[in-house]
Amino acid sequence: MKPIIYWGVRDRRWTIFGWSLGISLYAALIVLVYSSIGDQAQALSQVTDNLPATAKALFSDTNDLLSPIGYLSSKLYYLMMPMLFTILAIILSSQLFSREEQNGTMELLLARPVSRSKLLAAKLISGLIVVGIIGLITLATTLVCMHAINYNVSITNVVLVTGMSILLSLLFGAVAWALVGIGRLGHRASIGVASFVALGSYLISSLESLATWLEWPAKLLPFHYFQPSAILEGNYNWWNALGMLIATLALLAIAFIGFRRRDLN
Amino acid sequence: MSIAIDCQKLSKRYGRGDDFALKNLDLQVNTGEIYGFLGPNGAGKSTAIRTLLNFIQPTSGSATILGQNVVKDSVKAKRQVGYLAGEVALYPRMTGRQFLNYMTDLQPLKHPDYQQKLVKQFGAQLDKPIEELSKGNRQKIGIIQAFMHEPDVLILDEPTSGLDPLMQAAFYELAESAKQRGAAVFLSSHDLTEVRKMCDRIGFIRGGKLVAEKTIADLQAVAAHNFDITFKGSAPLEELRELKDAEVQPVTDNSVIVKLQGDLTPLFALLAKSSVLSLDKQDINLDEEFMSLYKGPKS
Numbered sequence: 001m002k003p004i005i006y007w008g009v010r011d012r013r014w015t016i017f018g019w020s021l022g023i024s025l026y027a028a029l030i031v032l033v034y035s036s037i038g039d040q041a042q043a044l045s046q047v048t049d050n051l052p053a054t055a056k057a058l059f060s061d062t063n064d065l066l067s068p069i070g071y072l073s074s075k076l077y078y079l080m081m082p083m084l085f086t087i088l089a090i091i092l093s094s095q096l097f098s099r100e101e102q103n104g105t106m107e108l109l110l111a112r113p114v115s116r117s118k119l120l121a122a123k124l125i126s127g128l129i130v131v132g133i134i135g136l137i138t139l140a141t142t143l144v145c146m147h148a149i150n151y152n153v154s155i156t157n158v159v160l161v162t163g164m165s166i167l168l169s170l171l172f173g174a175v176a177w178a179l180v181g182i183g184r185l186g187h188r189a190s191i192g193v194a195s196f197v198a199l200g201s202y203l204i205s206s207l208e209s210l211a212t213w214l215e216w217p218a219k220l221l222p223f224h225y226f227q228p229s230a231i232l233e234g235n236y237n238w239w240n241a242l243g244m245l246i247a248t249l250a251l252l253a254i255a256f257i258g259f260r261r262r263d264l265n
Numbered sequence: 266m267s268i269a270i271d272c273q274k275l276s277k278r279y280g281r282g283d284d285f286a287l288k289n290l291d292l293q294v295n296t297g298e299i300y301g302f303l304g305p306n307g308a309g310k311s312t313a314i315r316t317l318l319n320f321i322q323p324t325s326g327s328a329t330i331l332g333q334n335v336v337k338d339s340v341k342a343k344r345q346v347g348y349l350a351g352e353v354a355l356y357p358r359m360t361g362r363q364f365l366n367y368m369t370d371l372q373p374l375k376h377p378d379y380q381q382k383l384v385k386q387f388g389a390q391l392d393k394p395i396e397e398l399s400k401g402n403r404q405k406i407g408i409i410q411a412f413m414h415e416p417d418v419l420i421l422d423e424p425t426s427g428l429d430p431l432m433q434a435a436f437y438e439l440a441e442s443a444k445q446r447g448a449a450v451f452l453s454s455h456d457l458t459e460v461r462k463m464c465d466r467i468g469f470i471r472g473g474k475l476v477a478e479k480t481i482a483d484l485q486a487v488a489a490h491n492f493d494i495t496f497k498g499s500a501p502l503e504e505l506r507e508l509k510d511a512e513v514q515p516v517t518d519n520s521v522i523v524k525l526q527g528d529l530t531p532l533f534a535l536l537a538k539s540s541v542l543s544l545d546k547q548d549i550n551l552d553e554e555f556m557s558l559y560k561g562p563k564s
Contacts, residue, residue, distance in 0.1 A: 003370035011358065104354030108410075111318055111348035112371040113340045263279075263321035 001122040004109065008096055008126025015095075019134045023084055024141035030075045031145040037066070068152045069232040073161075076142075077228035079202065081165040085131065086198045089173025090191055092127040098180040098187040101265055116260050124177070124252065128170075135166045153232055161231040164241060168226045171244050172198040174251035181255030183262045222247065269418050269449030270294040270317065274326035277312050277473075286312040288473040289326065294449045294466075296417070299440055301464035302453040309473040310453040311351060314422050317451075318348055330418055344372075347416035351423045351453070353407035357396035361389055361406045368410045380413040386435055400427040412439060419443055421452040425459060437463055490529065491547035495520045497540035504535055522547075 009016075064070035097120070100106045109119055139162045143155060176194035179185055185193060205223035208214040218224045225240035270293065277287040287309045294300040304310050315321045317328055319339040328335045333342035355364055365380065374380055384391060387405040395403060404427045411419060419440070425433045440450050440463055454460050460467055461481060469477040489512075494500070500521045505513045508531050512524040519542075525532055536544070 003367055007356075007367055011356075104350060104352065105356055107318070107320055107348075107350055108354065108368070109371065110320060111343060111346065112368065113344045114371060115340050261322070264315075 001114075001118050001125075004114070004119065004122035005126050005129070008123055009129050012092075012095070012126070012130050015092075016130055016133050019084075019088055020137040023081075023134060023138045026080065026084075027076060027138055027142045028145045030080075031072075031142055031151060032149060034068070034071055034151065035149040037071075064229075069229055072151075072153060072158075073229040073232055077161050077165055077232070081138075081162070082168045082223075082226065083198070083202070085135070085166050085169030086172040087195075088134065089127070089131060089169045090176045090194050090198070092130060093173055093176035093180060093194070094187065094191050096123045096127050097177065098190060101180075102187050106264060110264070117256055120181070120256055120259050127173070131166060131170065131173075135162060138162065154234065157232045157234055160236075161228050164226060164228070164231055164236075164244075167241065167244050167248070168222055171222050171248045171251070172201075174248045174255070177255040178251040178258070182258035183265060266295045266297055268293050269296045269298075270300075270328070270330055270420075270451055272313070272317075272326070272328045275313070275316060275323055275328050276325045277309075277316055277321060278324045285324070285473045287316065287323075290470075290473075290475055292468055292475060292478075294418075294451050296449050297444055297447045298466065299444050299450040299452070299464045301460040301467040302451065302470065303455075303457075303460060303467055304453075304470035308470045310470055311422060312473070313470070314420055314451075314453060317420060318343070318346070345417040347411035347414065347419045347421075349407050349411040349419075349421045349424050351426070353404055355395045355403055355406060358394055360394055361391035361398070364395060364406060365391065365410060365413065369413070372414050374413055375415045379415060380409065383409045383413055383439070386439070387432060401429060401432065404428055405432065408436060408439070412443065415443075415446070415448075417448050419448055419450045419452075421450065423454060424452055425454075425456065433459070489524045489526045492523045492525070492532070493520070493543075493545040493547060494523060494536070494541060495543040497542050501535065501539055505532075508532055508535065 100109075100123075106119075110116065139159060142158060142162070145151075146153065146155075146158065172194060175197050176191055179190035179193055180187070201221040201223040204214055205218045205221055205226075208218035208224065222244055225244060227236060227240075230236040272290045272292040275287060275290040275292075276285055278285045290309075290313060292313075302310050302313070312321070316323050317330065317335055319335050319342075322336060330342040331345050333339075335342050356367075359367065369380070383389075387409060389405045389409055390398060390402055391406075395406065398406070404425075408424060411421065411424075421440075424440075425436050428436060437459075440452075443450055444465075452463075464481065466478065466480050467484070468475050469479075493516075496519045499518055500515060502513060502515060502521065505511060505521065505523055508523075508525065509528075510526040511532070514522040514524070516522060523532065
């Protein structure tokens with residue numbers, strides 16, 4: 001497995017560099033900008049308080065958009081961070097798994113004494129390492145910037161919310177892995193369906209507070225259980241995280257079972 | 266000599282349709298043998314190869330490689346297998362050296378020097394990214410990765426595709442040396458000359474079924490012999506045409522080409538009574554035998 005993991009990560013060194021740079025710069029910008037609006041937060045709050053609930057719900061899970069926690073949640077963790085990592089996780093499932101199958105190079109690996117389970121596990125670990133490195137660089141950048149401007153939010157909670165953003169993205173990534181693992185849909189369709197599920201989940205969950213009929217379907221979707229402001233405040237129900245982890249593992253199990261039994265395309 | 270590849274009623278059907286890509290394939294390849302697998306496009310050659318490598322799973326039947334079931338003991342079976350795909354797909358951004366190192370990490374070499382020997386033998390370019398190599402040069406790397414760990418079973422799909430004649434000759438030599446050390450070589454090909462030159466036995470597949478299996482000696486025995494005969498006077502066309510299984514093609518008034526299958530005695534008896542200036546025997550042409558099996562009715 002080690003060589004497959006090594007090459008899986010090595011081949012993605014530019015992906016790691018580019019994504020780390022992009023997400024870190026974005027996070028740094030968001031955090032550093034707060035130093036210039038923090039003093040005017042109270043005045044600005046009066047403006048944002050007048051925004052319709054619909055608009056607020058699209059950007060945050062809290063009504064307080066300009067407090068340190070509300071700002072961080074609305075600008076970084078409610079949408080952008082999980083979405084960027086979701087895109088990354090879905091792209092990685094495509095690059096590491098389905099594209100290799102499509103190009104025929106997977107046959108080269110499976111012609112060696114490597115089981116399908118080990119191959120898939122190695123590919124998955126490569127993807128986790130890539131996401132992990134980018135996540136750590138992003139987290140480190142965010143913490144350094146917060147320290148630089150004395151941002152008043154618990155470091156532990158920032159670590160936890162970053163971890164939860166990544167867990168949520170891995171859950172959507174696992175949808176892509178499961179679809180590709182089963183192999184019934186084509187490569188592009190699998191990626192498309194996973195992206196659609198992620199985006200749809202976000203939209204339904206962000207609008208559930210406005211339409212009562214969306215509350216029930218929203219509860220079936222992972223975004224409903226991702227509440228960055230609650231994590232930053234330290235009052236998050238961590239059973240939700242456990243649920244997401246179990247769902248992720250279940251989807252990956254489907255990917256493993258499906259891939260072991262199916263024909264290579 | 267023992268059985269290296271054994272297919273028992275191996276069948277493969279894609280989807281839920283009634284058409285089988287492979288139907289009840291019974292086939293054995295022995296150790297120390299080169300077996301050619303021939304058939305037109307879509308006949309089921311690649312399906313058979315992909316099933317043996319467990320890329321696709323059989324609908325029914327079974328297959329073993331050196332006694333290991335290709336589905337249940339796939340990993341064990343592949344420890345002794347070298348494989349070359351028809352359209353060799355390599356990692357385009359890796360250099361040839363990086364690629365071979367990657368494959369070596371997954372399946373260690375028995376003799377590290379052997380890889381170097383193959384690289385020299387084929388003149389493979391290892392320091393350029395694979396995407397910059399020509400098809401022939403990529404094929405060389407494909408061949409090296411299949412042979413470098415000296416497997417006991419080689420499964421090769423169109424192995425000489427894209428190689429120049431010199432490299433084809435190097436490949437024949439390589440396959441022969443694998444055979445000499447006791448390996449079983451199972452190769453599919455469209456190149457009849459290549460198959461005739463290399464293989465000990467040939468299986469013909471058509472419509473997913475093995476329609477014939479012959480040794481080269483079998484084929485030669487039934488193949489037509491061509492004789493280019495020049496007579497002192499006019500050629501005895503009528504008498505020649507009366508010979509059993511003879512085809513007579515006049516070239517000039519006193520010269521003919523006689524194509525004869527089976528017993529040659531009646532021809533020579535006739536020639537003994539005639540005044541013959543020259544008699545040339547042309548090489549046996551197995552292509553016609555191959556073509557008859559290729560074109561035969563779908564069974």
